[in-house]
Amino acid sequence: MGYDFDTPLPLRGANTSKYDNIARAYGTDDPDLIPMWVADMDFAAAPAILAALRAEVERGYMGYFADTRRAGAAFAEWARSRYGWEVDPDIIRYTTGVMSGFVDTIEIFSEKGDGVIVFPPAYHEFAHQTQAVGRTVLESPLKVVDGRHEMDLDALERSLTGKERILTFCSPHNPGGRIWTVDEIRAVADFCKRHDLIMISDEVHMDLSYPGTRPVPTAVAAPEVLDRLVVVTAPSKAFNIAGLKTGMLIVPDRALRARLDPLLRARYGSPNRLGMAALTAAYAEGGDWSDTARAYIADNFALFRDRVGALPGVSVLDMRATYLSWVDFTGTGMDNEELMSRLLNQAKVVPSPGPQFGSGGSGHMRFNVALPRPTLEKAIAGIEAAFADLQ
Ligand SMILES: Cc1ncc(COP(=O)(O)O)c(C=O)c1O
Secondary structure (H helix, E strand, C coil): CCCCCCCCCCCCCCCCHHHHCHHHHHCCCCCCCEECCCCCCCCCCCHHHHHHHHHHHHHCCCCCCCCCCHHHHHHHHHHHHHHCCCCCHHHEEEECCHHHHHHHHHHHHCCCCCEEEECCCCCHHHHHHHHHCCCEEEECCCEEECCEEECCHHHHHHHCCCCEEEEEEECCCCCCCCCCCHHHHHHHHHHHHHCCCEEEEECCCHHHECCCCCCCCHHHHCHHHHHHEEEEECCCCCCCCHHHCCEEEECCCHHHHHHHHHHHHHHHCCCCHHHHHHHHHHHHHCHHHHHHHHHHHHHHHHHHHHHHCCCCCCEECCCCECCEEEEECHHHCCCHHHHHHHHHHHHCEECEEHHHHCCCCCCEEEEECCCCHHHHHHHHHHHHHHCHHHC
């Protein structure tokens, strides 16, 4: 079925974080700016999701939601058919988003002052939320090898303080879209076992892997770690429904669930009715839309990489999943201020500044390429013009 990703939606002035928070975050309300920062897509959600939401609205009932396992069954079938992952719907807990489940897990399985391992550049909320609940971030910087990110577990081992309780893993990784291999996932799992760490595997970007790739869920790659694994995920990124604030914690181990459940019940009670309708429709009926969207994003990234990556001193990390491209401008010799000024004022695009993502982020920017193709082309042309003096 054909879907229209090319026609821009009227998003400015529609309470969209991506457009309507630019002035607050960047101090400019230039209406020509193209937002490439906030991690959602400029696309309408899948028709099946919109139909499910319309049906809820038509019924008119907005009362408490009963979990009849329909949502869990839809996710389980999705996970089985796409990734060979057998998920019992009873091990799924619903939250108000990926990061709420992430911070719940940190609060339950560590104490104030304990250490939480993060692999920067990493989605900035990993560090923020860890610190917000009084835990300490131990950074294990990713290295760039052959144009893609790699972990350095030997260096991490040497930097341990003995206070670490939790390791946070992002698979595929944001930013930069690295899909970890089974061997890499198993090495991280083994590290968690050896150091008695809870492993949080954030798999929210898995359904944004590009055609022809095969991401493997941690539970499938490393079943030996199930007794210490908490998976956080959601249809929010891949189906562009982050504003519906519905995420999942998937906890295979009964003892871990027993420790989490009282807090989860207290915090969330019954889940968001509209969010659950959307989640169920996404996993039950959204496959074709998702495959089309992933292919469109892969083509967008190829265009962005080929043109922005051709600028002297600029290199674009190879990406196999996500729409969050990690770009290294260090070869231009420009500092963060000049880079941001050129991007905002000359290119008229709004990236996320690299230093947000932790150590090593200086001189880098993250660009969200989930834009209608004509808008992306305009953004790329703006970036080329802003750095034309490098030629
Ligand atoms: C890796 C990762 N986890 C979590 C989130 C946020 O998810 P949520 O809004 O459901 O908390 C994002 C958003 O960009 C993300 O990239």
